[in-house]
Amino acid sequence: MASAEKSLSVFSTDELPDVSYRRFAILVSEWNTDVTEALFNGAYQTLLQHGAKAEHIIRGNVPGSYELSLGAQWFAQRDDIDAVIALGCVIQGETKHNDYINHAVAQGLTNVGLKTGKPVIFGVLTPNDQQQAIDRAGGKHGNKGDEAAITAIKMLGLQQQVYTKF
Ligand SMILES: Nc1c(NC[C@H](O)[C@H](O)[C@H](O)CO)[nH]c(=O)[nH]c1=O
Numbered sequence: 001m002a003s004a005e006k007s008l009s010v011f012s013t014d015e016l017p018d019v020s021y022r023r024f025a026i027l028v029s030e031w032n033t034d035v036t037e038a039l040f041n042g043a044y045q046t047l048l049q050h051g052a053k054a055e056h057i058i059r060g061n062v063p064g065s066y067e068l069s070l071g072a073q074w075f076a077q078r079d080d081i082d083a084v085i086a087l088g089c090v091i092q093g094e095t096k097h098n099d100y101i102n103h104a105v106a107q108g109l110t111n112v113g114l115k116t117g118k119p120v121i122f123g124v125l126t127p128n129d130q131q132q133a134i135d136r137a138g139g140k141h142g143n144k145g146d147e148a149a150i151t152a153i154k155m156l157g158l159q160q161q162v163y164t165k166f
């Protein structure tokens with residue numbers, strides 16, 4: 001289902017876990033900052049709205065989305081971080097550079113999650129143009145930052161369920 005058919009900011013909040021004690025890292029790419037700041041604000045506010053504490057949320061900036069994977073690994077390896085949200089915006093350019101970035105960061109973030117066993121959320125927009133990015137960072141299709149925050153919360157709930165013995 002394309003974002004155009006489903007708002008990135010509309011989701012079921014039934015059965016969300018208590019995250020008042022959970023600690024989150026939010027990584028933000030410094031490319032396309034008008035977009036990534038909107039993604040950050042969406043993610044940050046959504047975490048607060050669903051029970052996370054401001055003092056339990058740490059922000060880190062990376063030069064570009066390609067660096068999100070290493071930044072995520074550094075945070076995810078910390079004992080006091082429960083989940084990492086990686087935010088970026090890679091707009092298609094004239095060459096295939098965006099493809100290489102997107103594939104690298106998608107695989108890189110996946111690998112960090114699998115290696116650490118912690119939720120590492122892919123909050124990277126990969127639009128064809130600036131308008132598509134704006135539409136997904138608080139525009140007509142919602143905010144992928146909101147979606148990334150809810151995804152982190154839901155995965156922590158699943159983790160708690162899985163590791164709670166009968
Ligand atoms: N063109 C975009 C980039 N490019 C920079 C890379 O992410 C990386 O920082 C560089 O290749 C050095 O390793 N990054 C974005 O996040 N968005 C873009 O549109």
Ligand SMILES: CC(=O)[C@@H](O)COP(=O)(O)O
Binds near residue numbers: 096097101
């Ligand atoms: C992916 C980007 O937008 C940036 O690296 C510039 O890309 P290009 O050189 O292909 O226009």
